[in-house]
Amino acid sequence: MPALLEIDRLHLRFRLFEGISHVINGIDLRVERGERVAIVGESGCGKSVTVRLILGLLQQNNVLVEGSIRFDGVDLLQLKRARLREIRGRRICAVFQDPMASLNPTFKVYDQLRTVIQRGEARRDAYAVARAALQEVAITDPDRVLGAYPFQLSGGLNQRVLIAMSLVNQPDLILADEPGTALDVTVQEQTLLLMRRLTEQRQSSVLLITHNLGVVREFADRVYVMYAGNIVEQAPTPELFANPRHPYTQALLASVPTLSGERLPEGIDGMVPDYTSPPEGCRFHPRCPAATSVCRRPQPFGTVGENHLVACRLYRSEHHG
Amino acid sequence: MAEPLLRVRDLRKHYGEGSRAVRALDGLTLNVEPGETLAVVGESGSGKTTLANLILGTEHPTAGSIAFQGGPLPAKRSLELRRKIQYVQQNPMTTLNPRRTILQSIRLPLQTHHLRPRAEQRGRAAELLEIVGMSAAYLNRFPRALSGGQRQRVAIARALAVEPTLLVLDEPTSALDVSVQAKALSLLVDLQRRFDLTYLFITHDLSVVRTIASRVAVMYRGGVVEIGPTREVFAAPSHPYTRMLISSIPVVSEAEQHLKPAWPWERILALGAGDASEGCAFAPRCPFADEPCWREPPPLTMVGDDHSAACHITTGMVVPADKDAW
Numbered sequence: 001m002p003a004l005l006e007i008d009r010l011h012l013r014f015r016l017f018e019g020i021s022h023v024i025n026g027i028d029l030r031v032e033r034g035e036r037v038a039i040v041g042e043s044g045c046g047k048s049v050t051v052r053l054i055l056g057l058l059q060q061n062n063v064l065v066e067g068s069i070r071f072d073g074v075d076l077l078q079l080k081r082a083r084l085r086e087i088r089g090r091r092i093c094a095v096f097q098d099p100m101a102s103l104n105p106t107f108k109v110y111d112q113l114r115t116v117i118q119r120g121e122a123r124r125d126a127y128a129v130a131r132a133a134l135q136e137v138a139i140t141d142p143d144r145v146l147g148a149y150p151f152q153l154s155g156g157l158n159q160r161v162l163i164a165m166s167l168v169n170q171p172d173l174i175l176a177d178e179p180g181t182a183l184d185v186t187v188q189e190q191t192l193l194l195m196r197r198l199t200e201q202r203q204s205s206v207l208l209i210t211h212n213l214g215v216v217r218e219f220a221d222r223v224y225v226m227y228a229g230n231i232v233e234q235a236p237t238p239e240l241f242a243n244p245r246h247p248y249t250q251a252l253l254a255s256v257p258t259l260s261g262e263r264l265p266e267g268i269d270g271m272v273p274d275y276t277s278p279p280e281g282c283r284f285h286p287r288c289p290a291a292t293s294v295c296r297r298p299q300p301f302g303t304v305g306e307n308h309l310v311a312c313r314l315y316r317s318e319h320h321g
Numbered sequence: 322m323a324e325p326l327l328r329v330r331d332l333r334k335h336y337g338e339g340s341r342a343v344r345a346l347d348g349l350t351l352n353v354e355p356g357e358t359l360a361v362v363g364e365s366g367s368g369k370t371t372l373a374n375l376i377l378g379t380e381h382p383t384a385g386s387i388a389f390q391g392g393p394l395p396a397k398r399s400l401e402l403r404r405k406i407q408y409v410q411q412n413p414m415t416t417l418n419p420r421r422t423i424l425q426s427i428r429l430p431l432q433t434h435h436l437r438p439r440a441e442q443r444g445r446a447a448e449l450l451e452i453v454g455m456s457a458a459y460l461n462r463f464p465r466a467l468s469g470g471q472r473q474r475v476a477i478a479r480a481l482a483v484e485p486t487l488l489v490l491d492e493p494t495s496a497l498d499v500s501v502q503a504k505a506l507s508l509l510v511d512l513q514r515r516f517d518l519t520y521l522f523i524t525h526d527l528s529v530v531r532t533i534a535s536r537v538a539v540m541y542r543g544g545v546v547e548i549g550p551t552r553e554v555f556a557a558p559s560h561p562y563t564r565m566l567i568s569s570i571p572v573v574s575e576a577e578q579h580l581k582p583a584w585p586w587e588r589i590l591a592l593g594a595g596d597a598s599e600g601c602a603f604a605p606r607c608p609f610a611d612e613p614c615w616r617e618p619p620p621l622t623m624v625g626d627d628h629s630a631a632c633h634i635t636t637g638m639v640v641p642a643d644k645d646a647w
Binding site: 042043138140141184185186188189190193194211212213214215217218241251252253254255256257258259260261263264265266267268269271272 | 364365468470471498499500501502503504505506507510525526527528529531532533551552555565566568569570571572573574576577580581586587589590591592593
């Protein structure tokens with residue numbers, strides 16, 4: 001059986017005044033049924049546009065896409081808009097970063113939840129469904145929340161409303177783009193706890209987009225590390241944290257402030273490249289302490305452990321190179 | 322102990338009148354010692370930025386006092402006082418005037434404070450850029466040509482231009498990527514040593530605090546709920562809100578996971594709304610809240626050397642029923 005989501009050789013280019021910006025540079029990615037997968041990377045690495053491509057939200061004239069995004073065997077990039085709409089909101093749902101920006105301030109919570117419920121299978125009692133959905137995200141007074149406008153509720157409550165909204169149609173895949181990070185840390189923690197619990201119960205798959213390695217460790221089964229439009233390392237979560245191999249993954253881990261306070265975080269010199277003229281080969285090489293001339297050529301993935309792949313010359317034996 | 326550099330007593334800032342007033346600061350008391358980094362931590366709406374504004378003199382307190390180097394800070398500040406207290410704000414994208422070159426931005430405080438003759442200003446600006454790790458080639462560029470991390474460095478260089486005593490840093494690294502944030506934090510630590518600076522470091526992110534602050538003050542709803550040496554506050558957090566904050570930091574190793582206090586997240590989710598107008602402001606979100614918490618606000622009480630917390634559990638008036646969760 002194919003994976004629920006299969007992304008193959010995906011390229012994304014924007015046609016800009018300055019030239020062609022090559023934002024996603026041939027990524028492959030899988031999400032199995034019931035699996036929680038994370039893409040981790042810093043701003044501008046291409047993680048959020050990947051989500052937008054899956055949702056079909058990047059259909060502009062200056063966007064050039066190559067490759068395929070197969071969901072349950074169907075290539076979403078080839079679908080007509082009407083067919084895509086049947087999948088989106090029913091089988092694929094999304095939770096975004098800022099709940100205030102995702103909810104319409106001029107409609108009550110119930111009205112917004114109802115339109116989502118009605119996109120699912122025709123259900124007679126939308127109110128009861130909405131009420132039950134809010135109770136599932138531990139909202140103790142669902143009637144008050146359903147009758148309120150988003151601006152009358154706290155950010156944390158709105159975030160829970162969005163989680164309820166994304167789960168109410170029992171989707172197969174949830175795309176979560178930095179959920180809760182626009183809110184306080186305590187709300188982010190609660191968001192992750194709820195998402196983890198509810199998706200586990202329903203066996204839904206999740207593709208989580210985050211810049212926070214700590215969040216990955218707490219939430220995901222498997223992780224892809226992305227840098228400048230490339231996936232540089234992929235592994236099951238415990239394996240990645242126990243044996244980070246790519247110099248970028250290692251540097252990113254060393255940048256996280258510690259609770260023990262034993263050392264200052266280290267950081268990475270330089271900056272993310274300009275996508276209209278990215279570095280040849282491994283796009284990390286200008287910032288990499290281990291870079292040699294070999295790194296100017298494209299770096300294919302090599303296996304360094306079970307399901308653990310790294311795109312770096314350091315881990316390729318010579319006869320393969 | 323020597324005279325504190327900054328002495329804040331029972332500071333209040335209310336917006337609006339009467340019962341509908343928003344009490345952004347509601348009786349805040351703290352000291353900042355010379356040469357230290359005091360981190361002020363709290364969620365949005367806890368009053369952190371209001372505190373910064375009052376210290377900088379852009380807003381005026383409703384009641385209470387702020388003293389700097391032993392003297393009260395007047396509403397109308399002398400040029401000298403404005404020079405000594407400098408500010409770095411959160412958003413590197415809006416902190417620099419987009420129509421000024423980097424040189425113009427850094428030169429402005431030199432001119433305002435009459436610090437260098439015109440002929441020396443360019444050289445001084447180049448020197449300041451070098452201090453924050455940037456080449457003088459950036460002097461003639463505009464902010465749009467710089468990354469977020471570089472802009473924040475320029476903002477720091479501009480603050481340092483006038484040789485301040487106290488730097489108020491309002492979320493200086495929050496808008497930066499973690500790899501850039503790490504570099505900015507090291508820079509701040511390095512500059513503090515080099516120039517004998519005192520930092521008031523305002524942040525919502527407790528994780529950056531541990532490595533750089535000597536002391537930490539945790540704010541909730543306009544008041545300090547816990548204050549003490551960073552090491553102690555992290556090792557033995559005494560206020561439930563501090564525990565909640567530390568336990569919500571996502572960490573990257575098993576060893577770090579063990580440093581987090583236990584926290585009953587499941588019970589937090591089930592908590593309803595409560596009326597905290599009489600008692601402790603945190604009571605509606607506290608899984609340990611008991612009858613005294615709803616009745617009267619807990620006073621700030623010593624729990625260790627130089628370490629205080631405002632909670633009825635530390636005063637002994639409330640005993641947590643669930644010992645494991647605490």
